[in-house]
Amino acid sequence: MNVPESFGSMVFNDSTMKERLPKETYKALKKTIKDGRSLDITVASVVANAMKDWAIEKGATHYTHWFQPMTGITAEKHDSFISPAEDGGVIMEFSGKELIQGEPDASSFPSGGLRSTFEARGYTAWDPTSYAFIKENTLYIPTAFCSYGGEALDKKTPLMRSTEKLNKQALRILKLFGHDDVTKVITTVGPEQEYFLIDRELFNEREDLMLTGRTLFGAKPPKGQEMEDHYFGTIKPRIKEYMADLDEELWKLGIYAKTEHNEVAPAQHELAPIFSDTNTATDHNQLTMEMMKKVAARHGLACLLHEKPFDGVNGSGKHNNWSMSTNTGMNLLDPGTSPRDNAQFLLFLCAVIKGIDEYQDLLRISVANAGNDHRLGANEAPPAIISMFVGDELASVLESIENNTDYDQADKQMMKIGVHVLPKLPKDTTDRNRTSPFAFTGNKFEFRMLGSTFSIAGPNITLNAIVTEELSQFADILEASEDFDRDLAKLIQKTIKEHKRIIFNGNNYSDEWVAEAEKRGLLNLKTTADALPYFVSPKNIELFTKHKIFTETEMHSRYEILMEEYTKTLNIEALTMLDMAKKDIVPAILSFETALCDAIAAKKAVCETIDASLESGLLKKVSELSGKLAQHIEALEKAEEEAGTIADFEKQAAFYKDSVLSAMENLRATVDALEVCVGREYWPYPSYADMIFRV
Ligand code: ADP
Numbered sequence: 001m002n003v004p005e006s007f008g009s010m011v012f013n014d015s016t017m018k019e020r021l022p023k024e025t026y027k028a029l030k031k032t033i034k035d036g037r038s039l040d041i042t043v044a045s046v047v048a049n050a051m052k053d054w055a056i057e058k059g060a061t062h063y064t065h066w067f068q069p070m071t072g073i074t075a076e077k078h079d080s081f082i083s084p085a086e087d088g089g090v091i092m093e094f095s096g097k098e099l100i101q102g103e104p105d106a107s108s109f110p111s112g113g114l115r116s117t118f119e120a121r122g123y124t125a126w127d128p129t130s131y132a133f134i135k136e137n138t139l140y141i142p143t144a145f146c147s148y149g150g151e152a153l154d155k156k157t158p159l160m161r162s163t164e165k166l167n168k169q170a171l172r173i174l175k176l177f178g179h180d181d182v183t184k185v186i187t188t189v190g191p192e193q194e195y196f197l198i199d200r201e202l203f204n205e206r207e208d209l210m211l212t213g214r215t216l217f218g219a220k221p222p223k224g225q226e227m228e229d230h231y232f233g234t235i236k237p238r239i240k241e242y243m244a245d246l247d248e249e250l251w252k253l254g255i256y257a258k259t260e261h262n263e264v265a266p267a268q269h270e271l272a273p274i275f276s277d278t279n280t281a282t283d284h285n286q287l288t289m290e291m292m293k294k295v296a297a298r299h300g301l302a303c304l305l306h307e308k309p310f311d312g313v314n315g316s317g318k319h320n321n322w323s324m325s326t327n328t329g330m331n332l333l334d335p336g337t338s339p340r341d342n343a344q345f346l347l348f349l350c351a352v353i354k355g356i357d358e359y360q361d362l363l364r365i366s367v368a369n370a371g372n373d374h375r376l377g378a379n380e381a382p383p384a385i386i387s388m389f390v391g392d393e394l395a396s397v398l399e400s401i402e403n404n405t406d407y408d409q410a411d412k413q414m415m416k417i418g419v420h421v422l423p424k425l426p427k428d429t430t431d432r433n434r435t436s437p438f439a440f441t442g443n444k445f446e447f448r449m450l451g452s453t454f455s456i457a458g459p460n461i462t463l464n465a466i467v468t469e470e471l472s473q474f475a476d477i478l479e480a481s482e483d484f485d486r487d488l489a490k491l492i493q494k495t496i497k498e499h500k501r502i503i504f505n506g507n508n509y510s511d512e513w514v515a516e517a518e519k520r521g522l523l524n525l526k527t528t529a530d531a532l533p534y535f536v537s538p539k540n541i542e543l544f545t546k547h548k549i550f551t552e553t554e555m556h557s558r559y560e561i562l563m564e565e566y567t568k569t570l571n572i573e574a575l576t577m578l579d580m581a582k583k584d585i586v587p588a589i590l591s592f593e594t595a596l597c598d599a600i601a602a603k604k605a606v607c608e609t610i611d612a613s614l615e616s617g618l619l620k621k622v623s624e625l626s627g628k629l630a631q632h633i634e635a636l637e638k639a640e641e642e643a644g645t646i647a648d649f650e651k652q653a654a655f656y657k658d659s660v661l662s663a664m665e666n667l668r669a670t671v672d673a674l675e676v677c678v679g680r681e682y683w684p685y686p687s688y689a690d691m692i693f694r695v
């Protein structure tokens with residue numbers, strides 16, 4: 001494969017536009033993209049026609065408005081280009097109107113009450129800032145998805161609003177530092193994606209994996225990840241072929257897939273792209289997840305994106321590397337080389353510090369779902385407490401600023417803002433503190449709490465919103481100042497003083513940290529059900545509505561959707577467990593018990609006094625467990641029944657968390673204990689060892 005030639009070959013990108021569009025149209029389109037305004041219909045018609053011709057040459061027959069509803073995955077409805085011709089044949093058509101706007105019947109997408117059933121239509125609006133592309137003979141047009149009342153029904157709309165608002169506030173700050181040449185600030189994101197690959201035949205034998213994405217039963221295998229022989233290990237040939245195929249598919253779509261390696265758990269891998277603007281990164285991450293699954297099927301594999309597919313084995317996350325940069329090429333989180341640059345860096349850093357401290361709840365919520373609840377706080381994953389890692393060097397600089405003390409004992413240097421250059425901060429390329437949920441890594445922050453299934457839209461909307469708010473507060477103060485340097489220094493010092501509690505450079509996995517965080521007054525929202533209600537607190541409504549990222553109605557609807565998603569997930573898991581237990585596991589145990597009884601009876605028939613202690617001992621053990629199994633099945637059925645009678649969605653979520661989940665855990669513990677006793681040929685499902693080692 002000729003990579004440079006193939007890269008982006010299926011994308012209607014800038015070079016294709018330049019080549020295919022009349023000069024005037026190209027210019028008008030670029031201007032629209034730059035200013036974020038809506039496109040003139042005559043321009044749109046020319047673009048649509050060029051897009052269609054290009055797509056047809058590449059084999060496309062259909063087009064679709066591709067959008068990102070609140071389900072967290074993407075949605076599409078395909079229309080063909082055909083239009084009847086006078087002679088009874090067809091011509092291939094695609095109008096500007098069809099490019100700009102679509103009207104999917106959207107009544108089945110979650111709207112949290114925003115769209116009443118009598119007005120079931122939503123509309124999709126072309127997002128020209130994310131390139132159209134071709135996949136499976138279809139032209140994909142990235143779109144935003146709204147109700148007719150204009151409320152956002154998707155994840156893209158608020159994300160785009162949030163980057164626009166951050167741009168506005170960051171420009172105010174940059175102006176104060178004399179950067180009149182800067183006209184645009186964007187946020188950049190590089191999401192590292194973890195996933196599992198298992199054999200497809202084994203996947204198909206597990207109802208739990210097929211229906212819920214994770215194993216609901218499964219005893220620990222004799223070998224797990226304790227040998228640590230998988231991390232960065234040599235990649236098996238079958239997996240290598242998969243990765244090569246995946247890279248090719250992603251490159252054609254213009255996705256900068258860069259790094260592929262094995263992760264900590266057996267059968268776990270990671271893909272990291274080169275970062276891009278947040279909107280593109282979000283679209284590309286959705287496409288990456290989709291292609292991971294599709295390509296896996298071609299290789300007889302199943303790709304698991306669930307946060308915790310296997311109990312007792314590391315879960316999968318997504319690291320959201322985030323920064324801000326200008327159209328002049330400045331990374332705003334890159335410490336500079338002059339005192340002035342450093343003052344600016346410290347101010348942006350302080351905006352992040354203050355934002356993370358004041359909106360811990362929102363960050364926690366942005367990574368909350370039922371799947372991630374199994375992961376946060378477990379094995380490798382960060383705990384549910386939000387804190388920030390800045391590294392020892394930067395921490396001592398901040399301390400010096402806060403207390404007017406020396407930051408370097410040997411040098412007797414005191415850090416003075418606007419006077420001193422920061423000491424050289426080593427770029428963190430080696431994950432020096434893997435335990436931190438939010439780590440400064442030299443010129444960006446790495447938010448590590450995301451679950452692997454997540455759309456990165458939510459966490460980035462949150463990051464952008466909180467930093468927007470802090471920058472606007474800072475700009476208000478500094479624009480009114482009569483002595484910029486003095487007030488800047490004061491502001492930075494004050495911010496560090498008031499918000500340093502959010503900085504923690506130690507081991508986030510230790511019990512001491514949990515106690516220490518509590519002393520510091522940091523939130524520890526352990527589950528999704530605990531975290532979500534904070535979304536609609538007055539402080540958070542104020543934040544999002546002030547900057548017009550969400551309306552209050554949109555926030556309430558999102559809150560409801562997230563809560564429902566949580567209870568629905570647990571409901572499906574509970575029902576799947578019951579189905580598996582009753583239809584497969586109980587019959588398996590009955591056969592095994594029957595075999596044991598037959599063996600004992602056969603022996604006794606030969607000789608009354610023969611030793612049958614193996615059989616009877618095993619029968620006794622299995623019988624005890626099967627008695628418990630009956631109880632736990634009944635308890636879970638009861639809990640499920642009761643959950644169904646609770647009308648209030650908040651109370652229902654709490655009931656799932658407190659009662660259904662523990663009934664599920666009890667059932668699982670008993671089944672897993674049985675799995676260890678029952679003969680291999682009797683057990684209806686592939687074991688953990690089969691799944692994670694037999695690839
Ligand atoms: P590694 O951790 O493998 O040494 P990096 O830390 O450079 O590599 O990058 C990890 C991820 O962060 C990659 O996806 C990379 O593209 C992304 N990244 C690097 N710089 C930025 C930035 N300024 N903004 C957002 N993401 C970035």
Ligand code: MG
Pocket residue numbers: 192319431446
């Ligand atoms: Mg990383």
